[in-house]
Amino acid sequence: MANDILQTLYARKSVRVFEDRPISQEYRKSIIKAAFEAPTAGNQQLYTILDITDQDVKVKLSELCDNQPFIATAPFVLVFIADCKRWLDSYQAAGCKPRKPGLGDILLATADSIIAAQNAVIAAESLGIGSCYIGDVIENCEQMRELLNLPDEVMPAAMLVFGWPTQQQQERKKPLRCEDTYIVFENSYQTLTPAQHREMFQIRAEKEQKPIFDYDSWIKAFWQRKYESDFSIEMNRSAGIYLKSFIENSKV
Amino acid sequence: MANDILQTLYARKSVRVFEDRPISQEYRKSIIKAAFEAPTAGNQQLYTILDITDQDVKVKLSELCDNQPFIATAPFVLVFIADCKRWLDSYQAAGCKPRKPGLGDILLATADSIIAAQNAVIAAESLGIGSCYIGDVIENCEQMRELLNLPDEVMPAAMLVFGWPTQQQQERKKPLRCEDTYIVFENSYQTLTPAQHREMFQIRAEKEQKPIFDYDSWIKAFWQRKYESDFSIEMNRSAGIYLKSFIENSKV
Numbered sequence: 260m261a262n263d264i265l266q267t268l269y270a271r272k273s274v275r276v277f278e279d280r281p282i283s284q285e286y287r288k289s290i291i292k293a294a295f296e297a298p299t300a301g302n303q304q305l306y307t308i309l310d311i312t313d314q315d316v317k318v319k320l321s322e323l324c325d326n327q328p329f330i331a332t333a334p335f336v337l338v339f340i341a342d343c344k345r346w347l348d349s350y351q352a353a354g355c356k357p358r359k360p361g362l363g364d365i366l367l368a369t370a371d372s373i374i375a376a377q378n379a380v381i382a383a384e385s386l387g388i389g390s391c392y393i394g395d396v397i398e399n400c401e402q403m404r405e406l407l408n409l410p411d412e413v414m415p416a417a418m419l420v421f422g423w424p425t426q427q428q429q430e431r432k433k434p435l436r437c438e439d440t441y442i443v444f445e446n447s448y449q450t451l452t453p454a455q456h457r458e459m460f461q462i463r464a465e466k467e468q469k470p471i472f473d474y475d476s477w478i479k480a481f482w483q484r485k486y487e488s489d490f491s492i493e494m495n496r497s498a499g500i501y502l503k504s505f506i507e508n509s510k511v
Numbered sequence: 512m513a514n515d516i517l518q519t520l521y522a523r524k525s526v527r528v529f530e531d532r533p534i535s536q537e538y539r540k541s542i543i544k545a546a547f548e549a550p551t552a553g554n555q556q557l558y559t560i561l562d563i564t565d566q567d568v569k570v571k572l573s574e575l576c577d578n579q580p581f582i583a584t585a586p587f588v589l590v591f592i593a594d595c596k597r598w599l600d601s602y603q604a605a606g607c608k609p610r611k612p613g614l615g616d617i618l619l620a621t622a623d624s625i626i627a628a629q630n631a632v633i634a635a636e637s638l639g640i641g642s643c644y645i646g647d648v649i650e651n652c653e654q655m656r657e658l659l660n661l662p663d664e665v666m667p668a669a670m671l672v673f674g675w676p677t678q679q680q681q682e683r684k685k686p687l688r689c690e691d692t693y694i695v696f697e698n699s700y701q702t703l704t705p706a707q708h709r710e711m712f713q714i715r716a717e718k719e720q721k722p723i724f725d726y727d728s729w730i731k732a733f734w735q736r737k738y739e740s741d742f743s744i745e746m747n748r749s750a751g752i753y754l755k756s757f758i759e760n761s762k763v
Contacts, residue, residue, distance in 0.1 A: 260537055260538065260540075260541040262637050262638070263515060264515070264519060264633060264636075265541060265544075265545060267516060268545040268548055268630050268633060269548045270548075271548070286512065288512075289512040291691060291695060292521065293521065295691065296520055296522075296685075296688065297520070297629070298523070298525060298629075298632065298643075300644070300646045301737050302688070303737070304689060306694070307694055307696065307700060308696075309695075309696055309698060309700065310698075311697075312697050312698060313697075313698045316698050344702070345703065346738070348702065348703060348705075348708060349708045349711075349712070349730060350730060352705035352708040352709060352726075353726060353730040353731055353734075354731075355731055355734045357738055357739070358738070362747055362751050363649055363743065363745075363747035363748075363749065363750040364743075364746075364747060366621070367646050367746065369621060369622075370621075370625050370644075370646065370669060373621075373622050373626060374628075374629045374632075374644070377549070377550075377626045377629035378629065378633075380550065380626075381520060381630075381633055382516070382520055385516035385517055386512065386517075391550075392622075394552045394622065397618060397619070406699075407699050408701075409700050410702070416622070417622060433548075434554040436556060437556060439547065439560075442547075442556060442559055442560060442597075443543060443559075443560045443561075443562055444559065444560075445561070445562050445563075445564050446564060446565045446659075448559060448561065448592065448659055448661050448662065450596070450600065450662070451600060453603075453604035456601045457604060459601075475605040475606065478601055478602060478604075478607065479605055479606075479607055485555070486602065486610070487610065491615065493615075494615030494616075494619065495761050496615070498614035498615040498618050498761065499614050499615075499758070499761040499762070502754075502758075502763065506751070506754075506758055506763055508747075509748070509751040510751070511751035511752075
């Protein structure tokens with residue numbers, strides 16, 4: 260099967276180096292409209308979107324998100340906030356006495372936020388604008404709350420940086436995914452054997468034409484870099500603080 | 512701005528009534544490929560996708576997800592599982608001793624899962640296939656775990672049902688979103704005043720040409736239906752159970 264939309268979805272890759280060229284209001288509006296028109300639970304739009312236009316705020320975000328200076332160079336930066344406060348306030352404005360939001364509520368708001376964010380990514384892509392998710396937006400909860408004026412009932416779900424890709428970024432090869440036989444299953448979850456784990460990455464490495472692939476040393480390095488790293492530990496700590504009140508309200 | 516992709520993103524609406532007509536393997540593969548090619552943190556694909564082909568499982572899912580029989584009529588059903596187990600097993604297969612996954616890890620995996628799911632939605636839309644998110648997939652944790660064979664380190668992030676839309680569904684009006692002035696802010700989070708909450712829904716009701724709109728009675732009914740409802744309470748309870756081990760590992 261092939262059509263322009265599928266081709267765009269298949270080819271899209273993250274862009275981390277941008278041309279020094281602004282993104283016009285017209286483009287910004289088109290991208291935000293795509294986020295708004297994304298599926299949303301019960302038409303509730305359980306998010307707030309922050310458009311970061313202040314360069315000082317961009318710089319602080321780049322520091323709080325694992326010190327990635329390219330974030331501050333992006334001409335367009337959106338933070339998608341999973342929002343369990345706005346509806347609470349809407350209810351209270353009519354004299355309702357709503358229960359406090361729990362973990363189900365914040366998960367539903369997180370889903371809404373990320374669905375909207377991905378529509379923004381695809382909209383940008385259709386306009387030739389590159390984008391990159393910044394998963395590190397969950398880190399440094401206390402400073403992030405202060406910087407963005409976040410109340411307790413909300414949590415950053417996704418940050419996106421957008422810009423015009425440089426030639427080098429356009430030509431960069433997209434990293435290959437693993438074979439679906441290891442990730443898609445019929446009807447029920449399956450646990451892979453140690454041999455299947457090796458196969459999965461061996462096959463990907465072969466497709467990527469890596470000359471030598473040693474599973475054990477590769478995975479040990481990846482494990483240290485991605486999973487036992489400072490940013491990963493910090494992400495877990497901050498997530499606990501963001502979710503604290505929701506956990507208490509859910510009586511876990 | 513306008514192009515085919517933007518038009519598709521803007522026009523897409525949920526479809527809950529399907530023609531009695533299968534979705535071929537070729538279409539399924541194209542949709543799953545779009546999910547695979549979605550942005551994913553560190554190229555980790557932190558999800559497992561379950562393709563529900565067993566009619567009995569579809570029926571059980573339709574019951575566990577707030578008793579919505581249309582789920583069982585969908586010719587193509589995907590459950591996106593936020594997966595903190597597969598990488599753990601990959602690490603262990605190389606003799607690493609990884610820490611137990613925490614709340615940051617499961618949030619990152621949830622984001623990955625939902626980004627992939629939204630790509631599947633857009634891919635389907637491009638092929639004329641309708642879709643609907645089932646947020647209720649978070650409910651009835653114990654039975655869902657048993658049905659789908661889910662280990663502790665994973666959580667359903669999204670369920671999607673797909674099918675060919677009936678004529679009536681194609682002609683159904685898409686519900687309007689609120690004005691962006693109440694949802695998009697520059698640089699920092701803003702809390703709306705009670706008057707702004709009223710305005711926000713008043714304006715949407717006018718755009719929808721609702722003859723009479725009484726904020727207080729409308730919001731009270733919505734509050735009871737969406738927020739104080741049994742399914743919402745159940746979603747919060749189940750989310751707590753899914754997240755329990757992650758909470759303990761994050762020492763919240």
